[in-house]
Amino acid sequence: MEMYVVLKVIWAVLLGVLLSGLGTMVGMDMGVGTLLRFVGKNDGERRVALNIIGPHWDGNQVWFILGGGAIFAAFPTLYATSFSVFYVVMILLLFSMIMRPVAFEYRSKAGSTWRATWDWAFLISGALPMIVYGAAFGNVLEGVGYHYSWTGQYFQDESFLGYLLNPFAVMCGVVSLSLSIAQGGTMLMLRGEEPIFGRARVAAIGAAVVAAVLFALGGVWVAHMNGFVFTAPVDPNMPATPLTGQTVGLAPGAWLNNFHAYPLLWALPAIGFVGMLGNAFFNAVRVPVVAWWCGALSWIGAIFTTGAAMFPFLMPSSTDPNVSLTVWNATGSQYNLGWMLFFALVFTPIILAYTSWCFYVMRGKVKVENVVNDSHSY
Amino acid sequence: MGKFFKLAGLAVVIALAIALAVVAGDYGPWYFAWLVGTTMIVLIAAAGAVLFDTQEPNSNGKV
Amino acid sequence: MPLIDPSVVDLSRAQFALTALYHFLFVPLTLGMTFLIAAMETVYVITGKEIYKEMTHFWAKLFGINFAIGVATGLTMEFEFGTNWSMYSHFVGDVFGTPLAIEGLMAFFMESTFIGLMFFGWNRLSRPAHLAVTYLTALGSNLSALWILIANGFMQNPQGAAFDPVTMRMQFNSFLNLVFSPDAQAKFVHTSIAGFVAGALFVMGVSSFYILRGVHKEFAARSFRMAALFGIVSSMAVVTLGDALGRLDYLVQPTKIAAIEGLWQDSNANSSAAASPWLLFALPNDATQSNVAEIGIPYVLTPLITHSESRVIPGLLTLEQQAGPRIDSGITAINALQQFGETHDPAALATFQQHEQDMGYGFLAQEFAPNQDLTQITPANHDAIIAQTEKATIPNVFVTFWAFRIMMYLGFYFVVLFAFAAYYSLRNELEKHPLVLKAALFSIPLPILACEFGWITAEAGRQPWSVYGWLPTFQAASSHPVGYMAFSLVGFALLYSCFIAAELYLMFKFGRLGPQHHEDHEPAGHAAPMFATGAADKSWQ
Numbered sequence: 001m002e003m004y005v006v007l008k009v010i011w012a013v014l015l016g017v018l019l020s021g022l023g024t025m026v027g028m029d030m031g032v033g034t035l036l037r038f039v040g041k042n043d044g045e046r047r048v049a050l051n052i053i054g055p056h057w058d059g060n061q062v063w064f065i066l067g068g069g070a071i072f073a074a075f076p077t078l079y080a081t082s083f084s085v086f087y088v089v090m091i092l093l094l095f096s097m098i099m100r101p102v103a104f105e106y107r108s109k110a111g112s113t114w115r116a117t118w119d120w121a122f123l124i125s126g127a128l129p130m131i132v133y134g135a136a137f138g139n140v141l142e143g144v145g146y147h148y149s150w151t152g153q154y155f156q157d158e159s160f161l162g163y164l165l166n167p168f169a170v171m172c173g174v175v176s177l178s179l180s181i182a183q184g185g186t187m188l189m190l191r192g193e194e195p196i197f198g199r200a201r202v203a204a205i206g207a208a209v210v211a212a213v214l215f216a217l218g219g220v221w222v223a224h225m226n227g228f229v230f231t232a233p234v235d236p237n238m239p240a241t242p243l244t245g246q247t248v249g250l251a252p253g254a255w256l257n258n259f260h261a262y263p264l265l266w267a268l269p270a271i272g273f274v275g276m277l278g279n280a281f282f283n284a285v286r287v288p289v290v291a292w293w294c295g296a297l298s299w300i301g302a303i304f305t306t307g308a309a310m311f312p313f314l315m316p317s318s319t320d321p322n323v324s325l326t327v328w329n330a331t332g333s334q335y336n337l338g339w340m341l342f343f344a345l346v347f348t349p350i351i352l353a354y355t356s357w358c359f360y361v362m363r364g365k366v367k368v369e370n371v372v373n374d375s376h377s378y
Numbered sequence: 379m380g381k382f383f384k385l386a387g388l389a390v391v392i393a394l395a396i397a398l399a400v401v402a403g404d405y406g407p408w409y410f411a412w413l414v415g416t417t418m419i420v421l422i423a424a425a426g427a428v429l430f431d432t433q434e435p436n437s438n439g440k441v
Numbered sequence: 442m443p444l445i446d447p448s449v450v451d452l453s454r455a456q457f458a459l460t461a462l463y464h465f466l467f468v469p470l471t472l473g474m475t476f477l478i479a480a481m482e483t484v485y486v487i488t489g490k491e492i493y494k495e496m497t498h499f500w501a502k503l504f505g506i507n508f509a510i511g512v513a514t515g516l517t518m519e520f521e522f523g524t525n526w527s528m529y530s531h532f533v534g535d536v537f538g539t540p541l542a543i544e545g546l547m548a549f550f551m552e553s554t555f556i557g558l559m560f561f562g563w564n565r566l567s568r569p570a571h572l573a574v575t576y577l578t579a580l581g582s583n584l585s586a587l588w589i590l591i592a593n594g595f596m597q598n599p600q601g602a603a604f605d606p607v608t609m610r611m612q613f614n615s616f617l618n619l620v621f622s623p624d625a626q627a628k629f630v631h632t633s634i635a636g637f638v639a640g641a642l643f644v645m646g647v648s649s650f651y652i653l654r655g656v657h658k659e660f661a662a663r664s665f666r667m668a669a670l671f672g673i674v675s676s677m678a679v680v681t682l683g684d685a686l687g688r689l690d691y692l693v694q695p696t697k698i699a700a701i702e703g704l705w706q707d708s709n710a711n712s713s714a715a716a717s718p719w720l721l722f723a724l725p726n727d728a729t730q731s732n733v734a735e736i737g738i739p740y741v742l743t744p745l746i747t748h749s750e751s752r753v754i755p756g757l758l759t760l761e762q763q764a765g766p767r768i769d770s771g772i773t774a775i776n777a778l779q780q781f782g783e784t785h786d787p788a789a790l791a792t793f794q795q796h797e798q799d800m801g802y803g804f805l806a807q808e809f810a811p812n813q814d815l816t817q818i819t820p821a822n823h824d825a826i827i828a829q830t831e832k833a834t835i836p837n838v839f840v841t842f843w844a845f846r847i848m849m850y851l852g853f854y855f856v857v858l859f860a861f862a863a864y865y866s867l868r869n870e871l872e873k874h875p876l877v878l879k880a881a882l883f884s885i886p887l888p889i890l891a892c893e894f895g896w897i898t899a900e901a902g903r904q905p906w907s908v909y910g911w912l913p914t915f916q917a918a919s920s921h922p923v924g925y926m927a928f929s930l931v932g933f934a935l936l937y938s939c940f941i942a943a944e945l946y947l948m949f950k951f952g953r954l955g956p957q958h959h960e961d962h963e964p965a966g967h968a969a970p971m972f973a974t975g976a977a978d979k980s981w982q
Contacts (some may be wrong), residue, residue, distance in 0.1 A: 406626050409626055412634075415630075416476060416583075419637060420476055420671075421539070422670050422671070422674055423477065423668070423670045426666045427868070430663055435919070439554070
């Protein structure tokens with residue numbers, strides 16, 4: 001196989017890894033934010049909940065930044081088109097993402113009205129982005145309305161309301177929200193004590209079960225949905241431009257073609273299910289460490305299932321299918337992908353090492369008296 | 379043995395610093411200037427504080 | 442082809458400028474205070490004196506309040522390229538996105554992970570380990586700035602990539618050229634050290650407040666001393682580096698340097714002295730293309746900018762005229778490129794390649810062509826379109842001229858202020874010179890203001906280009922309806938106003954409370970009345 005094709009596929013897989021990491025780590029913090037008002041009935045409890053992720057949320061948030069940066073560099077055309085097509089939704093996502101760091105740092109620094117206001121900010125900035133995140137996957141599966149001029153400038157063919165008020169997308173949004181609540185609840189159990197532990201446990205189990213049910217429902221829905229297929233052979237080694245080189249059509253159930261061709265791929269949705277049910281089970285038997293890793297598996301399963309169904313499509317166009325963005329036509333140049341891979345290979349082990357060290361240093365249960373007495377806590 | 383590892387570690391750090399300085403000095407004179415300049419600025423500020431403490435050895439500050 | 446709506450382009454520019462300037466309110470303090478705090482902690486680790494730990498704690502707390510908004514508003518910047526500048530992202534994403542991604546991998550992960558440990562790890566790490574964490578946070582935030590400015594350096598002086606007519610974008614071809622671009626290097630050092638000045642003046646100003654009030658004497662005098670020395674070296678470095686940056690702009694961005702200096706006619710050191718004064722004051726008029734009320738120092742301009750005695754600095758009017766042939770050539774290039782895109786005709790490709798270097802000027806002319814279509818240029822309207830495009834090749838001179846002047850005057854002011862502050866601090870005579878203390882206190886916002894004007898100089902001076910010489914700003918924006926832009930602009934304005942109000946409230950609150958608030962080893966009876974006495978302070982309770 002050509003080097004360029006190998007690099008394109010590697011970056012498609014890395015995109016999946018980044019999106020899974022983002023779901024797991026950022027989703028966990030968002031879940032804690034969403035649950036904040038429910039697991040903490042008084043200020044002390046809420047501060048404990050916040051300080052459980054206090055030392056880590058900032059590092060976790062980098063998954064989000066890294067996701068944006070990697071899409072920008074490795075899939076420039078996808079970045080340019082998707083962020084603009086989903087403009088209103090993206091801006092809402094951005095508003096809630098920038099509210100969160102400020103909420104963490106500022107909440108506990110003044111009186112009770114101030115704190116109550118920021119608690120609402122946590123709820124909004126926890127729940128909304130996760131719904132949007134899931135809904136984006138839903139919309140991408142259904143195809144998005146856009147086309148290009150000869151210069152590569154995109155033009156939008158559909159209103160943002162179509163992306164928000166769309167039953168399948170809403171369902172995907174709820175899956176993503178449930179997964180984040182399950183993961184956030186698990187983290188609260190890991191480092192929290194009663195009564196936070198008990199309240200988080202109920203929320204986490206419920207959310208994991210909802211996610212599993214909706215994930216199954218989504219599979220059935222996708223099987224009957226119109227999928228996108230190449231109607232003529234495509235050269236994976238093609239120069240990365242959406243303007244020429246592809247002929248694309250729609251066919252019902254086409255998103256399952258990859259699974260029919262490679263039955264091994266069924267392992268991916270299976271991993272997702274095992275993760276979601278395992279998360280619920282191990283929380284029920286009060287072993288949150290295992291439940292946490294099951295939660296991570298459920299994100300990996302869900303995102304790679306979507307990726308496997310769509311491959312090589314990334315964001316199909318419903319109004320001009322031939323310009324659909326795929327792994328073959330939306331990546332950066334070979335030179336760029338090579339350098340990026342080099343940096344990823346060098347820095348990922350380093351990042352994993354110091355992130356683990358950070359979690360190791362900050363291990364152990366967070367107690368109310370510690371939080372109140374430490375002048376640096378949130 | 380512990381001392382040996384400390385010295386070995388220091389040697390590695392120095393080797394890296396020299397390598398970095400050579401590369402930065404050749405290709406990126408400005409980056410080199412930043413490395414040297416920032417180190418100098420931090421050291422000067424720290425030296426100022428140390429000097430402060432010697433200027434007032436009998437001050438009533440909490441030590 | 443649908444037309445580009447100029448009002449959407451303007452709104453996108455307004456939004457980017459608003460969010461970037463706002464983000465940049467917080468960045469300089471982050472860049473500078475980390476290293477100053479690290480210096481304080483270094484003294485603590487070396488001497489073991491508790492007061493330096495107290496200083497580290499207190500300034501880190503104020504730093505944290507600032508850091509949070511800096512991170513939050515930085516997210517906006519990374520997303521806005523995609524949400525509002527889709528053509529830009531498509532056109533240079535292959536080379537511009539890479540430094541941003543590396544920034545995430547190399548720098549942002551580092552600073553964000555270690556800042557958690559810096560705040561929460563005091564009781565869990567040994568002193569040297571915690572010091573290392575503090576330095577890594579400082580290094581991480583400055584590395585962040587490095588990669589961002591490498592990306593910005595590409596916009597100022599695109600090198601390390603070449604245009605590819607098949608994929609219709611600039612493709613990355615040299616990592617070393619990108620990273621070691623002189624523009625990126627100089628920008629980074631200038632910006633980072635400017636941040637040091639901001640951090641130093643912030644610490645010095647707040648310390649002055651305590652000295653003026655006669656509280657926290659030991660704490661304030663030491664903080665002042667360290668900040669003053671940190672600041673004097675930094676502020677001198679910033680001025681020197683700024684001069685070097687100007688010389689670079691003379692080489693690669695002649696329109697920017699001419700606008701900065703308000704230079705309409707060519708400078709000529711060999712003719713009369715008045716021909717090349719360095720302007721201290723002038724009111725450039727973009728409509729009449731001349732200056733009103735010039736006050737300048739003769740003979741200085743040429744040596745200042747070119748570092749030589751005789752080289753000519755081209756004036757804006759000359760630069761406009763020189764653009765004429767390039768615009769013609771660019772129009773040919775774009776028309777050939779469009780033809781090649783539609784027909785894959787090798788002859789069209791050959792024509793394009795002959796004129797490729799000027800293609801940006803062809804894009805620039807599109808704004809003025811009938812229906813924004815270069816193929817509709819006829820001999821009848823040709824001259825008028827070229828003339829209009831020529832006028833559009835230079836930035837707004839009034840804005841660039843004054844943004845630069847304000848930044849520069851502030852820069853010199855900082856050198857003077859820090860010189861006095863450092864001198865009196867070294868002689869331990871600060872209390873005899875309340876004027877210096879008051880000046881330091883009220884100058885706290887000025888370095889940040891200077892940084893903002895620096896950004897305006899660099900980015901307004903780059904206009905009309907997004908990528909200098911290749912992609913005009915007009916072409917770079919996403920094609921949104923005006924309603925979308927109104928929605929996001931109003932949202933940003935509301936959200937950002939709330940943030941700045943919350944930040945200032947907390948900064949004043951903790952600044953006034955002073956270091957004893959969370960330190961338990963100062964005698965309680967001694968600490969309590971210090972701040973509760975003033976009537977103004979009661980409002981914060």
